[in-house]
Amino acid sequence: LKFDGALYPRLAAAIRDGVAAAQARWRASGAATDGRNATTPLAIHAFSPEEVVHGAAAARESIPAYVRRLRESGVTSLPGTSAEILDDDVRKSLARGRLSVARWFEVVGAAHDAGLPTSATLRYGHSEAPEPVARHLTQLRDHQLRRGAERARYGGGGVAGGGGGG
Numbered sequence: 001l002k003f004d005g006a007l008y009p010r011l012a013a014a015i016r017d018g019v020a021a022a023q024a025r026w027r028a029s030g031a032a033t034d035g036r037n038a039t040t041p042l043a044i045h046a047f048s049p050e051e052v053v054h055g056a057a058a059a060r061e062s063i064p065a066y067v068r069r070l071r072e073s074g075v076t077s078l079p080g081t082s083a084e085i086l087d088d089d090v091r092k093s094l095a096r097g098r099l100s101v102a103r104w105f106e107v108v109g110a111a112h113d114a115g116l117p118t119s120a121t122l123r124y125g126h127s128e129a130p131e132p133v134a135r136h137l138t139q140l141r142d143h144q145l146r147r148g149a150e151r152a153r154y155g156g157g158g159v160a161g162g163g164g165g166g
Contacts, residue, residue, distance in 0.1 A: 043076045049099055080121055082099055101140020
């Protein structure tokens with residue numbers, strides 16, 4: 001696959017459409033079902049903030065426009081990987097060359113504006129003091145409060161409709 005700005009939306013749409021077609025064949029076959037196989041829509045929890053920035057740049061689109069395109073292609077939530085630890089000083093040594101904290105929140109905010117839930121990772125236990133971990137969690141909480149609990153949930157699950165999704 002050649003990477004261009006349309007690759008991620010094409011992948012999401014292919015997954016969405018392929019699963020829908022398989023579900024239609026399953027229903028048409030009259031095969032017994034456990035109630036999920038043929039009716040449950042697939043939750044596509046894909047494309048980290050870093051991948052969104054890369055895809056948007058390649059597509060020459062704004063981040064909000066690119067996130068909307070991902071949603072329209074079938075993405076149902078974004079993983080919050082590449083957060084590592086949301087403290088720029090620690091990130092300089094731990095995640096050199098990765099997104100800044102502000103850029104990470106820009107992408108996550110665009111996802112929430114587009115109606116997509118997100119999750120967030122926390123990488124700890126390496127070289128940081130307790131304060132950066134507390135700042136990480138505080139920034140997530142503050143973002144959640146600014147965005148509203150229904151639009152920005154952090155924690156287990158991480159997939160839309162997946163019980164506690166983040």
